[in-house]
Amino acid sequence: MRILIHDYVGHPFQVGLSRELARRGFDVVHAFAGGLITPRGCLARKKDDPHCLRFCEVPMNPNYRRDKYRFVKRRSYELAYGRELKRLIRTECPTLVLSGNTPSEPQWMAIKCSQGLGIPFVSWIQDLYGLAVGKLASRKSAILGKIAGYYYSRIDQRCLKHSAHTIAISEDFRPLLSRYGVPSKMNSVIENWGAIKELPRKERENDWTRQHGLVGHRVLMYTGTLAMKHNPELLLRLAVRFRDESSVKVVVVSEGPGAQFLKENAEKDRLTNLKVLPFQPFDSMPDVLASADVLLALLEPDAGIFSVPSKILTYLCAGKPTLAAMPRENLGARILIRNEAGLVVHPSDAKGFADAAEKLLYNDEFRTRLGDAARSYAEANFEIGTVADRFEKVFRLALK
Numbered sequence: 001m002r003i004l005i006h007d008y009v010g011h012p013f014q015v016g017l018s019r020e021l022a023r024r025g026f027d028v029v030h031a032f033a034g035g036l037i038t039p040r041g042c043l044a045r046k047k048d049d050p051h052c053l054r055f056c057e058v059p060m061n062p063n064y065r066r067d068k069y070r071f072v073k074r075r076s077y078e079l080a081y082g083r084e085l086k087r088l089i090r091t092e093c094p095t096l097v098l099s100g101n102t103p104s105e106p107q108w109m110a111i112k113c114s115q116g117l118g119i120p121f122v123s124w125i126q127d128l129y130g131l132a133v134g135k136l137a138s139r140k141s142a143i144l145g146k147i148a149g150y151y152y153s154r155i156d157q158r159c160l161k162h163s164a165h166t167i168a169i170s171e172d173f174r175p176l177l178s179r180y181g182v183p184s185k186m187n188s189v190i191e192n193w194g195a196i197k198e199l200p201r202k203e204r205e206n207d208w209t210r211q212h213g214l215v216g217h218r219v220l221m222y223t224g225t226l227a228m229k230h231n232p233e234l235l236l237r238l239a240v241r242f243r244d245e246s247s248v249k250v251v252v253v254s255e256g257p258g259a260q261f262l263k264e265n266a267e268k269d270r271l272t273n274l275k276v277l278p279f280q281p282f283d284s285m286p287d288v289l290a291s292a293d294v295l296l297a298l299l300e301p302d303a304g305i306f307s308v309p310s311k312i313l314t315y316l317c318a319g320k321p322t323l324a325a326m327p328r329e330n331l332g333a334r335i336l337i338r339n340e341a342g343l344v345v346h347p348s349d350a351k352g353f354a355d356a357a358e359k360l361l362y363n364d365e366f367r368t369r370l371g372d373a374a375r376s377y378a379e380a381n382f383e384i385g386t387v388a389d390r391f392e393k394v395f396r397l398a399l400k
């Protein structure tokens with residue numbers, strides 16, 4: 001069986017699924033968008049990869065980075081990307097397509113192409129693009145937000161109804177899928193996971209810590225995308241809170257507008273304790289995360305309960321406590337609270353965020369207990385063999 005797994009963003013845990021399925025004998029093509037600014041897994045063959053695993057970068061207009069927040073141009077790039085994705089599906093002619101993290105219009109174009117070729121298409125629902133676009137566009141204009149949200153939500157609904165099967169990452173999606181007319185028998189829930197095999201616990205002091213001058217410091221670290229659904233102001237205010245404590249560093253590993261905002265304000269306010277670094281190679285991530293005492297996550301209230309930050313799942317693998325400013329009803333927040341693997345405050349509570357950071361930094365026993373609980377949860381839930389079994393079950397359902 002040849003499977004085309006299309007993960008638009010190229011996250012590490014999806015790459016891990018492709019490698020495991022290839023190890024089991026599936027002919028796997030792992031496709032991803034070219035040129036995106038986002039943390040990624042190892043999207044190239046390794047020496048020990050099976051011969052039946054291939055990687056394919058789907059071309060994306062190089063101006064996408066520059067025009068990401070310009071609606072008309074962004075849409076034209078996404079439509080062009082959809083045409084490239086259709087071309088890949090026709091070329092590979094797989095037995096089945098699994099696609100996630102994809103903007104609404106390219107996803108719909110891929111579904112129509114697959115249907116025309118008689119290929120079952122499985123939609124992997126990481127988020128609902130229409131809901132996200134509507135809420136984010138409404139920050140500029142209530143009317144624009146309503147129109148954009150309606151337009152893309154209709155496409156999302158069409159995508160889900162015309163998929164051979166859907167995989168949601170949380171039970172929270174089920175009521176909405178029901179309203180969209182997706183039969184329950186056509187939907188499965190498989191929660192996301194962290195790439196635990198590639199993210200072992202490492203020593204606090206390592207080559208990366210020494211390289212970046214973090215030895216002997218207490219480190220609050222944020223890694224990952226800083227997009228419109230995140231608030232970098234919280235990280236800036238955290239640095240202000242600890243500016244007179246020479247032992248504390250706020251380290252941000254990110255790129256794009258949010259990272260640039262932090263760089264400019266750190267320079268303007270002379271915040272020497274705020275260090276902004278570009279995305280690091282995935283192979284370096286165990287050492288990067290080990291360098292932190294506390295790992296930070298952000299999610300704005302209007303990002304909804306559906307978006308589950310994959311960085312939290314990565315953080316759990318590192319065996320460090322997570323401090324999250326996000327809605328408590330979000331699945332990521334619920335995992336942290338339920339398993340006592342971190343602390344959660346409301347995204348609008350900047351003081352509470354800083355107070356919680358101080359509590360974690362200066363209570364070694366408490367911090368260690370939460371970190372151990374995080375790693376225990378990851379070890380119990382992120383075994384790739386068990387995850388792949390669930391996907392194989394869905395493939396069988398989709399091929400009936």
